[in-house]
Amino acid sequence: MRAMIMALILSLTAGIASAKPPLREVPEIDGTILAVGIADEIRTNCPDISGRLAKAYRTVLSLKSRARDLGYSNAEIDAYRKSDAEKARLKGARDAYLRQGGVAQGQAASYCDLGRVEIEKGSQIGALLRMN
Template identity: 50%
Template structure:
């Protein structure tokens, strides 16, 4: 009996690291989706010619949340990720890099408009959250 218990415990301990969930920042289906949502929000705030598709954005946010839940993350884990100052800073840096790589001059609202129109035209995930006025 002792050998069986030892074997079961050994298997459980070996399986634990493999079964551990990655940090939400490493789950592209969540992290990249939140980045796109944030970029769409920033574009609509900076460009006077573009507005948000708010109902679509709310639905999109709910889908991200459900994705995290379906992957086994708890509400506490999701909230910790969402509220983390480190994650917010990392996400802002990712967003700034995306804007720069796509030619946005943060002092020029029209450059946000150009990016927004491009994203809308491409029917990208960011573009699907925006509407040209």
């Protein structure tokens, strides 16, 4: 009886230990998706900056692989990726980052200024951009 109780306790605690947070709470996944979105917005609105699209594509593919390595299923990854609520949340975070970086919507120069800063810093965002 004691062995059964111990086995039950161990199985319950193993389940708790293996519980995964939502992907939005995994900084390396969510933060990288946000960085890709910010870089895309900068390259779309600044005529002097292009995106390193192949690098961005590889980055996104590697995120999916990393999420699987962390124990997330393809269904969980796709649910996060396709969620309208997550897209809206990330868009809001992107827009807030752009505002904090001095971007004024509709003013290409402000996107270019932030893009140049990110490239010069060698940030995750800057690594996805290049000057034309």
